Amino acid sequence: xxxxxxxxxxxxxxxxxxxxxxxxxxxxxxxxxxxxxxxxxxxxxxxxxxxxxxxxxxxxxxxxxxxxxxxxxxxxxxxxxxxxxxxxxxxxxxxxxxxxxxxxxxxxxxxxxxxxxxxxxxxxxxxxxxxxxxxxxxxxxxxxxxxxxxxxxxxxxxxxxxxxxxxxxxxxxxxxxxxxxxxxxxxxxxxxxxxxxxxxxxxxxxxxxxxxxxxxxxxxxxxxxxxxxxxxxxxxxxxxxxxxxxxxxxxxxxxxxxxxxxxxxx
Numbered sequence: 001x002x003x004x005x006x007x008x009x010x011x012x013x014x015x016x017x018x019x020x021x022x023x024x025x026x027x028x029x030x031x032x033x034x035x036x037x038x039x040x041x042x043x044x045x046x047x048x049x050x051x052x053x054x055x056x057x058x059x060x061x062x063x064x065x066x067x068x069x070x071x072x073x074x075x076x077x078x079x080x081x082x083x084x085x086x087x088x089x090x091x092x093x094x095x096x097x098x099x100x101x102x103x104x105x106x107x108x109x110x111x112x113x114x115x116x117x118x119x120x121x122x123x124x125x126x127x128x129x130x131x132x133x134x135x136x137x138x139x140x141x142x143x144x145x146x147x148x149x150x151x152x153x154x155x156x157x158x159x160x161x162x163x164x165x166x167x168x169x170x171x172x173x174x175x176x177x178x179x180x181x182x183x184x185x186x187x188x189x190x191x192x193x194x195x196x197x198x199x200x201x202x203x204x205x206x207x208x209x210x211x212x213x214x215x216x217x218x219x220x221x222x223x224x225x226x227x228x229x230x231x232x233x234x235x236x237x238x239x240x241x242x243x244x245x246x247x248x249x250x251x252x253x254x255x256x257x258x259x260x261x262x263x264x265x266x
Contacts, residue, residue, distance in 0.1 A: 026122020
């Protein structure tokens, strides 16, 4: 066997006990420090909302037919969701590699997709927990109505899944926190801030509008905003299909990397 291969379970029966064990490990990690992983993002998002709305002063700006605070609130919720989904999976792998305990994940009889499923499910759980907390806290200051609950839930889950998978890619590739920070600073942050969270892409010149349509982060923000306000700048159903396709591709890549043990074992 190649030294870079991960021992895999030979049978075709899924190891659901192993998947649940990995999932419980991920949930235990962030729930143990709930003040940092759950409460802190809620406070940070509320402060972000306060700064943005206070900056408007008495100028009650609107975006389309929506007051600015109502327009920006769904984007802030989604930003908190995806940032925490990314942080959960990326930090899990990064710390395991640095502490030398990554072998505890690789050695059990788990296939690549089973490890991926367990870690991603943990990232989705943290994203959902933060999202619910932010929405409840934000409702006190910006009352909103959930027009399309199913669409909103779909976008939150698929967005969390996408960022959890990206976090796993970052955690697999990076050999230190500096490389992981570069992954965040040069990929995740630019795509997040250019996603239409704080503005409508209808305000952009045609060239930049077209560029925005190629940004998957735009669709997750726009779709969730549509679920909460009924307003969207793009095609909501195209966004649903696009996120599903991106997640399928990312899932295949990540599970293959786990199966091969790429940059995970010396």
